[in-house]
Amino acid sequence: MIISRFSLVIWSCIGIFGCSSKQDPYTIWETYQGDPGSNQYSSLGQINKGNVDQLKVAWVYQTGDSLGQQSQIQCNPIIVDDILYATSPAIKLIALHAATGELFWEFDPALDFSPHVNRGVTYWESGNDKRILFTAGSLLFAIDAITGKPVVSFGTAGVTSLKAGLGPRAADLFVISTSPGVIYKDLYIIGTRVSENADAAPGYIRAFNARTGAVEWVFHTIPKPGEYGYETWPEDAYGKIGGANAWAGISLDVERGVVYAPTGSASFDFWGGNRTGSNLFANCIIAIDAETGQRLWHYQTVHHDLWDRDLPAPPNLVTVTHNGIKIDAVAQVTKSGYVFLLDRDTGKPLFPVEERPVKKSDLKGEKAWPTQPFPLKPPPFARQHFSEDEITDISPEAHEYVKTIWTTTKTGEQFIPPSTQGTMYFPGFDGGAEWGGASYDSNAGILYVNANEMPWIQHMVELELDMEDQSEPKTIKDAGEKVYKTNCAICHGQTRQGNTADTYPPLLKLEKRLPREITMNIIEKGKGFMPSFNQFSKEKKNALLAFLYDETVQIDQGNNVNQNWLDALSKELREFAIPYSHTGYNRFFDQEGYPAVKPPWGTLNAIDLNKGEILWQVPLGEFEELTKRGIPKTGTENYGGPVATAGGLIFIAASKDEYIRAFDKETGMELWKHKLPAGGYATPSVFEVNDQQYVVIACGGGKMGTKPGDYYIAFSLPNN
Secondary structure, three states: OEOOHHHHHHHHHHOOOOOOOOOOHHHOEOOOOOOOOOOOEEOOOOOOOOOHHHOEEEEEEEOOOOOHHHOOOOOOOEEEOOEEEEEOOOOOEEEEEOOOOOEEEEEOOOOOOOOOOOOOOEEEEEOOEEEEEEEEOOEEEEEEOOOOOEOOOOEEOOEEEOOOOOOHHHOOOOEEOOOOOEEEOOEEEEOOEEOOOOOOOEOOEEEEEOOOOOEEEEEOOOOOOOOOOHHHOOOOHHHOOOEOOOOOOOEEEOOOOEEEEEOOOEOOOOOOOOOOOOOOOOOEEEEEEOOOOOEEEEEEOOOOOOOOOOOOOOOEEEEEEEOOEEEEEEEEEOOOOOEEEEEOOOOOEOOOEEEEEOOOOOOOOOOOOOEEEEEOOOOOOOOOOOOHHHEOOOOHHHHHHHHHHHOOOEOOOOOOOOOOOOEEEOOEOOEOOOOOOEEEEOOOOEEEEEEEOOOEEEOEEEOOOOOOOOOOOOEHHHHHHHHHHHHOHHHHOOOOOOEHHHOEOOOOOHHHOOOHHHHHHHHHHOEOOEOOOOOOOHHHHHHHHHHHOOOOOEOOOOOHHHHHHHHHHHHHHHHOOOOEEEOOOEEOEOOOOOEOEOOOOEEEEEEEOOOOEEEEEEEOOOOHHHHHOOOOOOOOOEOOOOEEEOOOEEEEOOEOOOEEEEEEOOOOOEEEEEEOOOOOOOOOEEEEEOOEEEEEEEEEEOHHHOOEEEEEEEEEOOOO
16 A cells, blocks of 8 residues: 555654654664664564464565566665665665555665665654665665655755765776665765776775765775875775775764774785785774764774675674673674674774784785784684585585585685685685674673585686787687676676576577677666676777677778777776686585585574673574485575574574574574565564564575565564
C-alpha cells in the first residue's frame, strides 16, 4: 500500500515522524550496524532462548527491481520513529512502516549509472528538518525523511558529488560508496570504494556538511608533502597512486568526537614496486578528530600490502576489563582472522603484537616489507595454514584432486608474496572476517564474529607493455589484449572464461551474443557490478573492443591515422603501466565444487576480549546433501554479520544455504532457523515497535552463484 503525503503529515503530527528518541542506543537501530560504535547489539529481550522457536514471519516486502543474476541487497536497514529506511537492488531508497512493511515512499535516483552494492543509509535531524543521506553511483543525496523528496538546499537540488575533495585526478575515475557514513553534529563523514587497479582514485576520507553538502575537511590517506606519513611512500606517490580507502565504513565515538576509520590496500593490490615503503595510511585504523579531520593516532595492520588485506569492517568501539581496570578500546577484525585490540585514546595494543619476518617477493621491481604484525591474543578465529594435513577429506576423490593442485602452489603460511607460480591465500580474499563485521556484548565482554575458511589461488601474469617496440603490436587487437589483461582479466579471467560464482560473465564469442555498440555502452557506463571505464580514451576503448570481437585490423606504419592512434594508446598504457596482472579472484574448490580445505568452511565465533580467549566456535551453514552422506555439518561461505541480543541470542543469516538462524550466545547451539526466499547476505536489524520486537533481514541473494532476490523479511513472536 502506498501512503499518501496527506497521511504522512497526519502521522507526523501524532508522532510517527516525531523527534528521534534519545533512549538507550542498544534498544533502537537508528544507525548502520546498530549504533555509532558499530557493535551490532540489541538490549531487547522479548525474543529469547525460551521462545525463539515460535518466531514467525511478520511481513514481507518485495522491492520489484531485481537485476537478475547481478542482483544483490547487502543493506542493514535503519529504523527511526517506527519507519524503516533501506535500499533496493537498483539503489532506490525506500521507507516502510517498520511494523507492517507497508510502503510510505520510494525515491528513485533515476540516474544512468551501474547499480552497485549498498549496505545502508544515514539519518540526520535538526528540529523538524529530518534527512536520509545515501549514495548512488558517484553521487551523495539528501532526501527528506518525511516526504521522500530531495532536499533542495543540499548541494545542487539535493545532490552532490562523492568525488568532491579528491582532486582533479578523480574526475574521470571510478568512485562510489558501498557503506554509509556517520553523523557527527552537522558533519557527514564517509569513505569510498575505488578501483583496485593502477588507475585507482585516491581514497581520501571526507566530511560533508549535512545541511549544505559542502566539503568541510579532507583527510589524505596518501599523504601530501609536509603531512605525517609522507616519507612512507615515493615522493610523487600522492599524484599517481590510489586506494588506501575506507570502503568498509567508519565508527564514531560521539563523546570523544573521534571517528575511527579502517582503510584498505593501496592500488594496484598485488604489486607495489611503484609504491615502495610501508604506505601509510593504507591498511590502518586511523583515529581522526571528527570536527577538524586531524589525525590523532593510527595503527597499521599490514605494511606495504600485497595481499588485498583491506580492513573489511568498521571497528567495534568496546569497553574491556584488563587487570581489573575498565578500558575503552577499539576492536578491529581482519580478513586474516585476527582481532587487533587497541586503546581507544592512544592506539596502543592491549595485548602483545609481534613483528615477524616474512618472505621476500620474487616479482621484478617488488620490495616486500620485511616484517608483518601478528597479535598474540586473542588467537586467530580462522585457520592460518593450509598444510597438507588440511586438504579436504570429504571423499578420497576430493582429497586426491585437491592435493594435485595444492602441490603446485606456494602455500603454508601468511604473507607469502604473490607469484607467477601461484600463491595460496588462506584465509582467502574474503576472510576470515568480512564487511558484515562483528557484534559485541558489553555486559559480557564477548565479541561474536563469523568467518570464512575458504582457500583462494592467484597467479600473477607478467605483461609485456613496451609499446615502443616496433615488433608489437602488429594489430589493434594485440593492443586491445594488453588493455584487457591489465584491466579486465582480474574479474573475467585471462582467457575470458568468466567467474559465475562472483557474477562475472564469460566474454568468449562475444560477437555472437552482443552487438558491439551495446558492449561499448557497458564499457562507458558499467553494468551490474562492473564499474564504468569511461575514463578510457577513445583509442583504448576501441582497442579493447577489437580484442573482444576478434577484429584483426592491421596497423599500417605508413598510415598516419593508425600511427597517431598507436602513439596515443602507447602513451596511455605507459601512464598506468605495471608489469603484472593476475588470473583473478579464484576460490579453490574440489572436483564437486566444495571448498578444497577440510571443514569447517564457515564458522561463528565467540571471543572473550577481557581474557583474549576464544570461548567457542561452531559451523555456520550446511550443505544438506553432504549431511545426508554422513559428513558432519561443514558450514558454508558466508557474507553479512551477526547481531547479539539481551535475550541470549545471536541472529545471523549470511550462509550459502539461504537460512537465517538464531544461536545461543553462551554455547553456540543452533536454536532456530528459517529458509529465506534468497540468501540473506546482509546484517539483520533488531528493533521494537509498540512493545513488539522484530528482526528484519535483506534477502538479496546473488552471491556465490545463488539465486537473486529483492526481499525484506521481518520476524516477530505471534501476538497473544
